[in-house]
Amino acid sequence: MTDTADTAKIVETAESGDGRTRVERYDPTAVEPRWQARWAELGLHDTDLADTSRPKYYMLTMYPYPSGDLHIGHWYIVTPSDALARYRRMHGFNVFFPIGFDAFGLPAENAAIREGGHPFTWTMQNMENMRRQFRTMGATFSWKHEVVTADPSYYRWNQWMFLRFLEKGLAYRKKSPVDWCPNDGTLAREQVEGADRHCWRCGAPVEKRDLDQWYLRTTAYADELLDFRGIDWPEPIRIQQTNWIGRSEGAEIDFETARSDGHRGGETLRVFTTRPDTLFGATFMVLAPEHPLVETLTAPEMRAEVEAYVAQAKRRTEIDRLSTDREKTGVAIGASAINPINDEQIPIYIADYVLSGYGTGAIMAVPAHDERDFAFAQQFGLPIRRVVAAPGTAADGPMADAYVAHTEGERLVNSGPFDGMSADDGGKAIVAKLAETGKAEPKVTYRLRDWLISRQRYWGTPIPIIYCETDGIVPVPDADLPVRLPENVDYKGRGDNPLTLDEAFLRVDCPRCGGPARRETDTMDTFVDSSWYWFRYLSPDDDEGPVDRAMADAWTPVDQYTGGAEHAVMHLLYSRFWTKAMRDCGLVGQDEPFLRLFNQGQILGADGERMSKSRGNVQDPDELVARYGADTVRLYLMFMGPWDQGGPWSPTGIGGPHHFLSRVWTLTIDPHGREPGDPDAGNLPAGEDVAAAEARLRSAAHRTLRDVTADYEAYHFNTMVAKLMELSNVLFRYRGTPIAGGAAWDEAIRLLLLMLAPAAPHITEELWSRRAAEAGREWSSIHTESWPEVDVAATAESTREVPVQVNGKLRDKLTVAAAISGPELEAAALASPKVTAFLAGRQPDKIIVAGGGKLINIVVREV
RNA sequence: GCCGAAGUGGCGGAAUGGCAGACGCGACGGUCUCAAACACCGUUGAGGGCAACCUCGUAUGGGUUCGACUCCCAUCUUCGGCACCA
Known part of the structure; x- marks a missing residue:
């Protein structure tokens, strides 16, 4: 790669009349486009993936959503990544630094509904603009490997892998509630507004509606996802994922409902608890308002109140329900349960702080040893019975707070034959005792839930399923993939899914019996697209499979992945799940997608809020590039502060x-x-x-x-x-x-x-x-x-400066030979006139020579 | 509320147990210029002192240490995430 043709000559320096030299000034606008064109012409950044003569380095940044314009936040992610890509090339690596677009998603549909266009057109125009802007940065993207997720050649493989997951039992269908507007259909979280929860577009009150939806079994990998060995990820992200997965060891225990007026009793209520040791302290029971037995157990006289409470709970958000700050609410349903360990009858309540999706949707409430149960018991005047006592604590007597933490030497009390055991041993013994009659078993549960991928929207990957009256749920045969999105859609200015009205898309012959059938109209969550896109960069045009196994083996896992920490528990966890699921389908041979992760900070608008068009706080980089040049903008973004910090944007400086x-x-x-x-x-x-x-x-x-x-x-x-x-x-x-x-x-x-x-x-x-x-x-x-x-x-130096402290305060600086010994340094410090002045005749108690002679501290007793 | 992170000059920030404020912005003074801009040199945490210097100072309160911006405990504030924004 040599060429001298358009190399500029060094500029003559000329003496001007005033005696100052006049040199050509730095003009980036003259320099930058010329070199960008030159690099493109020479193919400097097109990685040869087949080149194995040098070690590989896969450098990945989170691909952008084509929202319209590149803003300074995109530059903030890409600029240091590009610098690193170039740095690694200078170290002899064959660096792969690809780019693509996360092209499906809600904003394109919103634009289409608003402006009457098509999400495809909007997305394509935005991508073209962003490609142009990316080129002005001088980033070394390997454009020939670009991936666009809204292209059938990409989403086809979402469908194909979904079918493999279905075969493996990793995909299943289940009813679950969505936020529903009668005019605009299913609403996303951000489309539900206000404390009264109304639709953002039409203002109608939002309802819950149960729909049959598709799930991926992320919980099957819960334990493996807790294992971070072999990857170098920041600790905060590992902690967040660990807490998100939320592994709890405990036991499931069966309570039976008691006979009462109008109720024959005998139903089994299974609870999950992490504290079986506190079973003797269970003074009531709480079911989630959605619990299936609420209907049958509610006493006639309580029915009206219970139904009102259930309806109200449905309208609350989960964040609200789990708030430990909020006053506890609940309703007694007029039934009792029998504690299997001591046959005590305890009342059953429903309360919204118990969620149907976690554990069994029912808890035994132990107010003495759980903060939320304690608050609830106080609110409703329920008994609080201590069953675990720290050393020196009386077994009975009033409690001001729940005793939750464990203390060395604590013992069970008020627990019959288990009194005196440690909490740990007692819990095990209680579970073992009940297990004899099948009423308890040790159990591990997770906070992590399976991944709901169904979206009632047009602009996403169609789920490749057909519903037949005779054959039921029938997967689309591989040969019929991709199931393409129909191109002519009419939103009619509404938010509901136009696929449900598209007869040509809906009507299909059953692949099994040939009879009339109907297509699934739900599409996939866009997090599906982003869960494996880095594999596709390696073989974007492959029509044999989603990944080229040989390429994947040679180039993945990704060496360095960079993106925002806001993706800590969703995208980054889904990507780990998907990689493991692909591995188990034999598609790749690795356990983890990204060896090293870095979370760059987020650039906020000048107002300290997230940059968005609607807030009008977006900084356009084009303007800055025109004024200062790309190199200055790049350098400023790197110089502003630590890369993992981000912060409000300000061009000052x-x-x-x-x-x-x-x-x-x-x-x-x-x-x-x-x-x-x-x-x-x-x-x-x-x-x-x-x-x-x-x-x-x-x-x-x-x-x-x-x-x-x-x-x-x-x-x-x-x-x-x-x-x-x-x-x-x-x-x-x-x-x-x-x-x-x-x-x-x-x-x-x-x-x-x-x-x-x-x-x-x-x-x-x-x-x-x-x-x-x-x-x-x-x-x-x-x-x-x-x-x-x-x-x-x-780099060696002959002398160096040593700060001298007296009682930790800087009093002098000595210039000494670099090779000075410790004792010589001490002597020199004590000889310093400034030091002797501060010592005022007192003998030093201690002399500390820190850091191999980096600093000296003379300690002397204060008078 | 829960999980995670961050609070240092007028501003962006540096220092991760050892000289607080590197580097830069801004401001001020100077050189150059008829002048301005550019460029270049210098000063710049606060208070006191003619000066040498002294005192105070890293969100707040406590602690550990010869020594704390840095480690520990508590509090306050701000930011990210909370499963249908991506």
């Missing part, structure tokens, strides 16, 4: 990086220039001769290289840029002096450009080409260079 790049430009093309304003211009610093100055410059350059390399590795881009600025400041100090343009200077410039190249690819490429031209070398891209090596010898 973008002048800093621009200024820095201008200085790099000036240093490279005009080393001998001088500016007025510096009284020392042209002179070496006092006390330095040429040799000392060159040694100092080399030392600065190689220290910078050492530190910048560490910062790239640790993704500390803000300090990386700061260190390059420091080096440029050092170089500016030597500009116009006798060492400017010499060997040490030239080496420092070379290192500076190489270190800056991944972050600011255009200006470095331009300056690199000019240096080549000046030296009469043939051009080759700076982006094909190797990362330079640190000269450790050059």
